[in-house]
Amino acid sequence: MGDHLLEVTGLKMYFYTRDGVVKAVDGVSFVLDKGETLGVVGESGSGKSVTALTMMRLTPMPPGKVEAGDAKFKGRSLITMKEDEIRKIRGNEIAMIFQDPMTSLNPVYRIGRQIAEPLVIHKGMSKKDALLRAVELLRLVGIPNPEQRVKDYPHQFSGGMRQRAMIAMALACDPDVLIADEPTTALDVTIQAQIIELMQELQKRTGSAIIMITHDLGVVADMADRILVMYAGRPVEYGTTDEIFYKPMHPYTWGLMDSIPTHSLVEKSALNPIKGQPPSLIDVPSGCAFHPRCPYAQQRCTDEIPEYRIVEGTHGTACHFAGDPGFVRRLVENAGVKA
Amino acid sequence: MSEYDRQESRNEDHGIEDSHSGLPAMPPMTDAESHIHDDQESRTLWGDAWRRLRKNRLSIIALVWLTIVVVSAISADLWVPKTLGDPRAIDSSTVMANQLKDSSFSHPLGTDDLGRDILGRLIYGARASLTVGIAAVAISVIIGLLLGALSGFYGGAVDSLIMRITDVFLAFPYILFCVLILAMLPSSARGIGPVIVSIGLLGWPSFARLFRSSVLSVKQNDYVDAGRAVGASDSRLMFRHIMPNAIAPIIVYATMSIGGTILTEAALSFLGLGVQPPEISWGRMINDGRNYLIGNHPGLVFWPGLAIILTVLAFTLLGDGLRDALDVKMKD
Numbered sequence: 084m085g086d087h088l089l090e091v092t093g094l095k096m097y098f099y100t101r102d103g104v105v106k107a108v109d110g111v112s113f114v115l116d117k118g119e120t121l122g123v124v125g126e127s128g129s130g131k132s133v134t135a136l137t138m139m140r141l142t143p144m145p146p147g148k149v150e151a152g153d154a155k156f157k158g159r160s161l162i163t164m165k166e167d168e169i170r171k172i173r174g175n176e177i178a179m180i181f182q183d184p185m186t187s188l189n190p191v192y193r194i195g196r197q198i199a200e201p202l203v204i205h206k207g208m209s210k211k212d213a214l215l216r217a218v219e220l221l222r223l224v225g226i227p228n229p230e231q232r233v234k235d236y237p238h239q240f241s242g243g244m245r246q247r248a249m250i251a252m253a254l255a256c257d258p259d260v261l262i263a264d265e266p267t268t269a270l271d272v273t274i275q276a277q278i279i280e281l282m283q284e285l286q287k288r289t290g291s292a293i294i295m296i297t298h299d300l301g302v303v304a305d306m307a308d309r310i311l312v313m314y315a316g317r318p319v320e321y322g323t324t325d326e327i328f329y330k331p332m333h334p335y336t337w338g339l340m341d342s343i344p345t346h347s348l349v350e351k352s353a354l355n356p357i358k359g360q361p362p363s364l365i366d367v368p369s370g371c372a373f374h375p376r377c378p379y380a381q382q383r384c385t386d387e388i389p390e391y392r393i394v395e396g397t398h399g400t401a402c403h404f405a406g407d408p409g410f411v412r413r414l415v416e417n418a419g420v421k422a
Numbered sequence: 423m424s425e426y427d428r429q430e431s432r433n434e435d436h437g438i439e440d441s442h443s444g445l446p447a448m449p450p451m452t453d454a455e456s457h458i459h460d461d462q463e464s465r466t467l468w469g470d471a472w473r474r475l476r477k478n479r480l481s482i483i484a485l486v487w488l489t490i491v492v493v494s495a496i497s498a499d500l501w502v503p504k505t506l507g508d509p510r511a512i513d514s515s516t517v518m519a520n521q522l523k524d525s526s527f528s529h530p531l532g533t534d535d536l537g538r539d540i541l542g543r544l545i546y547g548a549r550a551s552l553t554v555g556i557a558a559v560a561i562s563v564i565i566g567l568l569l570g571a572l573s574g575f576y577g578g579a580v581d582s583l584i585m586r587i588t589d590v591f592l593a594f595p596y597i598l599f600c601v602l603i604l605a606m607l608p609s610s611a612r613g614i615g616p617v618i619v620s621i622g623l624l625g626w627p628s629f630a631r632l633f634r635s636s637v638l639s640v641k642q643n644d645y646v647d648a649g650r651a652v653g654a655s656d657s658r659l660m661f662r663h664i665m666p667n668a669i670a671p672i673i674v675y676a677t678m679s680i681g682g683t684i685l686t687e688a689a690l691s692f693l694g695l696g697v698q699p700p701e702i703s704w705g706r707m708i709n710d711g712r713n714y715l716i717g718n719h720p721g722l723v724f725w726p727g728l729a730i731i732l733t734v735l736a737f738t739l740l741g742d743g744l745r746d747a748l749d750v751k752m753k754d
Contacts, residue, residue: 173653190467191467
């Protein structure tokens, strides 16, 4: 199994706070191969971002602590390697795009200098060469007039342009893995579509693998090869995009699908949200964390934590009833009634 | 339309521009876009700050006054002795002839009890006052930045230790402690150097605290995480990403502190613990002239007093203007 580009196994990240232990990531596993796209989906606070930050070792430690598990990149553990080794990987082999482009660029430096920074750090380029490369990168991400624009400060860029600049910075060193942490959440809908398209286009060109963290299934539907659905820090379902969309097994995944608004010109239909709130990570419900919100919950769900298990091929889930034909029928019927 | 509104509306312009500037196949730039761009081409952060500072009339008056003081103090050796006479002279042959003159063409502010031109002495006094002000604050700033940066950046035990030391230093009665240090020195060792060192070594705690809090707030910003995520080392993060964003309050406070330090130096020299004759400082001049205050020659105290007031006020006003000019939120 050592031949995957990135392999995360049973990763647990706990934060020891005054109020108790926050199990932000609780046993996440996935693999990522070259040129592939993994979508990580879940509500706010489901541990998507912390999973990514843990792999990059960017979580504050303490209070955070990797409780168990590992994340291997090209066979080397990102969790146990020395600080200066992981620093050589950050921005170079694994790059990251952050959620809010308005705050992710340093206001005191020109755009060009910021895009050039990873090149100066990792490739030992001179400032001048790095700036020339920054112009090329800006052109690549579709900023008009890049020769002029590299001299701008971030406040002279709009949100969409800043996110493009962030993407340019992330791509500067041709990373093998690009982690995009809700890259479109802070943007207008029209710009969102552009950014997604841009990322797909650039992936084709550079062949880098992408981890797309989002709470929007629609964003990953097009892009992802595999999808990991998370809930309360735990993986609830993991499989190929087709498996997740056409054969979802976990009631939470069903709920997510069901809550996507449908376009219908003839019939008005009410949104169908998942009832209730995601749990606090300090006080995760007993048994299956989803049971208080699950319409199919039974006594067993309150008592026993469902183990994540492979049900079919690579498609796995953490639900007691997954794979039970009667249960699947109920899910389908119920969804049918609602729709 | 306020500055803020204008900023907003320009952002919107960019938003629209961006939404149809699309993906790699770019439509040509419109005139409006290139205009917006030209407008901002030459802007730098310091350029912006300078433009905002220029609009503040009081700051500019302060800056002009300080420039006059600094330039005349620096160039003093070139012209003062020739035109106004030796300000340090204690030549008994000229004392009687020139003693305590009122203002005249050759002595614009009159002369002191030893027949020396007061204007000339003020100009030389400015050297000591400015040197002490700037050098002592520089020492405080360097120590304060270093400790504040360590404290704010690393937090935890380092932070606790440094901040407790800071608390202890802040608990010292500042001037009294300077007096104590200087009074322990033999009078032959007194002078400008010990004043600078003692003020500098006692002044850093407020800078450390201020910079620590500034670093703490800047550290929260996403761009610091983003910097870490591109592989920047701790020192690079501190000096390249955090420091430039956290330094503004220090610049402001340092500018204002120079004024305060000039006052401290004046007080110490007045007490005879600072600059020793024949060297001149404004505090020293007030001390020397105090016997004539009640008599017919208040100028001996008045002029150096006025110089202190104006200069301290100028540093405070300049600091005030810098605070507004360097405030990123007021960026137009």
